[in-house]
Amino acid sequence: MSHRHKKAVHWFRRDLRITDNTALNRAAAESEYVVPAYVASVWRGGSHHWAGEPRQRFLAGCLASLDGNLKVLGARLHIRRGDPVEELLALAGEVGATGIFLNKDPDPHGRKIEKRLVAEAGKMGIEVVCCLDHVLHGPDEVLTGAGGPYRVFTPYGRNWLAKAKTSPTGRLKSLATPDKIPSMEVPDVGSWGLEPGKVVIPEPGERAARLRMDAWLGAALASAKKGGVASYTARRNLPAAEGTSRLSQDLRFGLLSVRELYARVEEGRSKASGEEELASYKTYQTELAWREFYMAILHYFPEVLRHEFNPDWRGLPWMRGEEAEESFGKWCRGETGFPIVDAGMRQLAATGFMHNRVRMIVSMFLTKDLHIDWRMGEAFFMRSLVDGEIASNNGGWQWSAGTGADAAPYFRIQNPWTQTKTYDSDGIYVKRWVPELNETPVARLFLQPKPGEPLAAGYPEPMVDHKTERETTLELFKAHRRHGQ
Ligand SMILES: Cc1cc2nc3c(=O)[nH]c(=O)nc-3n(C[C@H](O)[C@H](O)[C@H](O)COP(=O)(O)OP(=O)(O)OC[C@H]3O[C@@H](n4cnc5c(N)ncnc54)[C@H](O)[C@@H]3O)c2cc1C
Structure with a gap:
């Protein structure tokens, strides 16, 4: 040849x-x-x-x-x-x-x-x-009828899902390389000046990623009720259940081909039975479309890395100065006195990962309860996450701040206490990451405690009052809009 x-x-x-x-x-x-x-x-x-x-x-x-x-x-x-x-x-x-x-x-x-x-x-x-x-589809493949980029997800996702997907090829059989080319040593975990690391990260490499993918899809095929992708819709929002694929770092570094992952999910979907199972496969595929939606947003609107996607919200008066720095420090360390927020931040510190539902809660807390610029949270996540991916991270932060493409409207401010009740109703996730609260009755995790009534000895009182800060945020956004800035 x-x-x-x-x-x-x-x-x-x-x-x-x-x-x-x-x-x-x-x-x-x-x-x-x-x-x-x-x-x-x-x-x-x-x-x-x-x-x-x-x-x-x-x-x-x-x-x-x-x-x-x-x-x-x-x-x-x-x-x-x-x-x-x-x-x-x-x-x-x-x-x-x-x-x-x-x-x-x-x-x-x-x-x-x-x-x-x-x-x-x-x-x-x-x-x-x-x-x-x-990606399965490049940014120029999924466009509006007028040939421009989408700014909202639903029609983008519909179009993305409907498009024919390229089939994966297999593993390369051999590769001939010329001899004697100088190279730096291939790093091992200890080189590059990296410390042995306190953060417990997933096993790196293609083989480990393939095992994770097999487990996620195989569990579903072996028994629909035992987890994996087949029960994604029921479990994906419950941080204690660990009902998501945990493949984000593998997609980020290309340890897995998204074509292969999609094709295998599609194969599972063709064998799925029952509404819940079918919905689970489809929802999982839709999450893969979100990943590409944010990449398309970054492609067409690279300025989102500097400022708000929605021009209405550029120049919002985020908190600055010493007080903001101090509040930011408490948030970073997981010492806010809001159990679900602290649990998320401590999961991040210990594992370089945070469950998606909790990412939404902590990011909304930083921007809407502490009024701190989403860019500070975005940068902290990029430094801390193993799966840190510039487009998804920016998209996620702007979603929570209410400033992004298809973002949560500014007035929809999640209450961290009721979010805990809905998504961690047994307090398992909170107690896993905030052991100071082990003896605290679960029902107490769902309501902001009164001043002077701490949730547990040695655990900080809530650093702010959620209801008050919610009102402040609404006022800030409304005033900004009124003044047409
Ligand atoms: C503030 C914030 C920051 C985020 N930062 C990142 C980031 O840096 N890197 C990253 O990969 N994801 C990010 N996400 C999206 C999401 O939280 C993670 O992709 C997900 O938690 C990874 O876990 P998983 O692989 O088990 O997800 P699964 O639920 O199993 O989803 C499967 C895959 O779909 C993709 N996906 C799922 N949800 C989203 C989403 N909302 N946006 C884009 N892609 C998605 C990911 O590639 C994920 O691996 C962020 C979300 C928020 C709210």
Whole structure:
């Protein structure tokens, strides 16, 4: 078989896997030799969207696992550190590669690098092949009748779900890599100056991600009632039940192909019986559409990283200064005196993960009860989450702040106490993460205690009164609208 390239580089980015990897498959098919490369970028200094230690540790583990998988195929991972364009072109020059294959990045920062790479490589006669891989449908595939981007989810989701989906391919069988190319050592968890880490994160790597996917889908196939995707609708909002897939970090780093995940869910759906089961499969697929909706929003409206999607709410007078810093600190540490908020923040600190329902509660609390700028919470989440993903995180924060695309209207302010009653009615989640409250009667977790009546010794009293702060928020938003700012 003749190849278009004798040698080519595959640049791994958010696609740290060898199964159903669009650009890697093309590189393998179109080149005699492939040099698999990863460039550890110098993080954007000063930007508030940087990754924290748990995510970096997860990444380091994924790279080590990827290197192991590539070795089985006959290749190995080449790691560089620095500016990706310079490093990739230097690598291509060193090995004599005439092509660079990559999967497109949905993040505006990643897209800028792609553009630079295409321009610079062109000058050197190197072809850059950019593939769609991270999503089922690129932002230009799901558009309104008028050909523009959607601003609300429901019609976007309907359109997304109705579109034909690309089928996954299997695992690559072999990959020929030229010998003797210098590379940095593939990091293990202890290198890169990362501490052994107190945060207990999921096992990194493609194999672990595949086991998680199998467990999530397999549990459903083995018995519909025993959890997994088949009971998603009943359990997804209950943080104590752990009834969600826990695959967000695997999708974020591309340890799993979203095509494969979707196809396997679809297969399960075709065998499902009963309304609840069918609804569960569909709801799960709809969540995958939300992920792509927020990526499309970020694609067409990259300014959401700086300011509110909805222009009506730009310039809101968020709290600033020392008092705000102090309140923010209590929120970050899980010391607000609101049990469900503290439980969420402590789950985040201990595991680099927080249940979606609780993400909504803590983010609404920060913005609506403490009146603190959603951007501060967004940055803290990006530093703390293993699954930190710029588009979903921004979308989630702007949803809660009431400022985003298809956001909760500003006047729909969730009450953390009633949310606890609805979604953690046995107090199991709260008590799991806030052990000071172990002896507190569950019913007390559903009502704001009066001043001087703490929920437990050693547990702080609520730092604010929810009803009062709710009124303040309504007034702030209304006044802002009245003055037409
Ligand atoms: C304030 C806030 C910040 C968030 N930040 C992130 C983030 O940084 N990274 C991230 O992946 N998700 C984020 N989410 C969305 C959601 O909370 C997580 O995707 C979900 O909790 C991950 O757990 P899971 O894999 O078990 O989800 P499941 O319920 O099993 O969902 C399956 C997959 O669908 C996608 N998904 C589910 N819900 C959403 C959603 N609301 N928006 C976008 N995608 C979704 C995720 O890829 C998820 O893995 C955020 C939500 C909020 C409210």
